[in-house]
Amino acid sequence: MKRVLSVVAVLAAMTAPVFGASIPILAPGDFIIGVDADGMVSNSSYPGGEAPPNALDRDSGTKYLNFGGPGSGFIVTPSDISLVSSFVLTTANDAEGRDPATWELYGTDDAISSVDNSTGLAENWTLIDSGTVALPSDRFAVGPVVPVDNMAPYSSYRMVFPELKGASLMQVADVGFYPLPDGSGPDQLSPSDPILAIHAGWDSRSPAAGPTGLSEGPASAIDGTTDWKYLNFGEVNSGFIVTPSIGPSTLDSFEITTANDAVERDPVIWMLFGTNDPITSANNSDGAEENWTLISGGTMALPDERNTLGPRYVIANQSEAYTSYKMLFESVKDAGAANSMQIGEVQFYGIPEPATVCLLGLGALTLLRRRRA
Ligand SMILES: [Ca+2]
Numbered sequence: 180m181k182r183v184l185s186v187v188a189v190l191a192a193m194t195a196p197v198f199g200a201s202i203p204i205l206a207p208g209d210f211i212i213g214v215d216a217d218g219m220v221s222n223s224s225y226p227g228g229e230a231p232p233n234a235l236d237r238d239s240g241t242k243y244l245n246f247g248g249p250g251s252g253f254i255v256t257p258s259d260i261s262l263v264s265s266f267v268l269t270t271a272n273d274a275e276g277r278d279p280a281t282w283e284l285y286g287t288d289d290a291i292s293s294v295d296n297s298t299g300l301a302e303n304w305t306l307i308d309s310g311t312v313a314l315p316s317d318r319f320a321v322g323p324v325v326p327v328d329n330m331a332p333y334s335s336y337r338m339v340f341p342e343l344k345g346a347s348l349m350q351v352a353d354v355g356f357y358p359l360p361d362g363s364g365p366d367q368l369s370p371s372d373p374i375l376a377i378h379a380g381w382d383s384r385s386p387a388a389g390p391t392g393l394s395e396g397p398a399s400a401i402d403g404t405t406d407w408k409y410l411n412f413g414e415v416n417s418g419f420i421v422t423p424s425i426g427p428s429t430l431d432s433f434e435i436t437t438a439n440d441a442v443e444r445d446p447v448i449w450m451l452f453g454t455n456d457p458i459t460s461a462n463n464s465d466g467a468e469e470n471w472t473l474i475s476g477g478t479m480a481l482p483d484e485r486n487t488l489g490p491r492y493v494i495a496n497q498s499e500a501y502t503s504y505k506m507l508f509e510s511v512k513d514a515g516a517a518n519s520m521q522i523g524e525v526q527f528y529g530i531p532e533p534a535t536v537c538l539l540g541l542g543a544l545t546l547l548r549r550r551r552a
């Protein structure tokens with residue numbers, strides 16, 4: 180009996196989390212950005228009278244307008260397999276801010292299975308070239324010839340305008356594709372070519388600044404108050420990347436405080452990644468620019484009570500200190516009812532790396548190993 184008891188005691192000691200030496204790792208003001216790992220969505224739509232074929236009719240008085248804004252574009256299939264070595268855009272009738280400012284041109288020989296107003300990613304696309312385009316402020320004006328670094332013909336082209344001059348809608352009056360870099364040769368596009376409207380943007384979005392200047396952006400997850408929450412319309416697989424100003428650390432646990440409303444938006448499945456790369460991912464991107472190592476993951480049961488501190492969850496298996504962390508929430512309590520993911524606060528606990536002490540320790544260990552060998 181005594182033996183059984185002691186085994187139980189040992190097991191209990193092994194499974195009960197011990198957080199004796201760990202301290203809070205996150206502080207207000209730490210670098211933090213919102214991310215959404217699967218956020219490529221289409222917000223493409225256009226008015227009936229301003230449909231994509233208007234970009235092919237060689238009439239500057241008609242335009243193609245997409246309410247999706249930045250990230251809008253089109254897929255066009257010329258009547259023959261064609262080489263595109265330059266293009267020309269013609270500005271539309273109004274609102275200069277809607278003019279494209281940057282472009283990406285992709286090619287494919289796949290049959291087009293993307294549907295109208297989708298992301299236009301159902302095919303295998305090769306990025307041919309990308310760049311900026313300096314369109315004139317004048318309306319109904321033919322823009323400069325934009326050379327495309329391309330030697331390969333394709334059966335279909337996908338053109339995306341990631342950035343516009345400043346407006347939230349995209350418009351273009353006409354598009355011409357040419358076989359030579361100087362804009363000469365016959366226009367490869369015809370008014371009757373099949374053309375689809377597309378929009379491919381990241382659906383990682385947080386509401387703009389609130390009435391007191393604070394916002395529901397990612398910084399509100401570590402501002403030390405439940406007055407403001409972090410909300411991301413990217414919903415499932417959204418989260419954040421944070422670089423604690425405390426420096427490299429080894430985490431052992433974390434806590435999340437629920438937000439003010441909408442229980443269905445609370446995260447359930449979490450995944451934590453670490454990196455020592457500098458963070459180059461942009462806010463509201465897929466957060467995948469760095470090399471990330473999966474540290475740990477699990478399922479949370481956050482309280483339904485609002486503005487309430489949840490349980491402390493163990494982060495197992497972090498064997499290496501990291502300078503930055505990415506936390507993604509693979510699910511929320513009710514994805515069907517929710518339109519977003521939200522948390523009031525998050526705190527990581529762990530041990531900051533005593534850099535020099537650790538390096539000295541590693542050196543001693545290496546010496547010891549060499550002597551033993
Ligand atoms: Ca037109």
Ligand SMILES: [Ca+2]
Nearest residue numbers: 399404407523
């Ligand atoms: Ca907060």
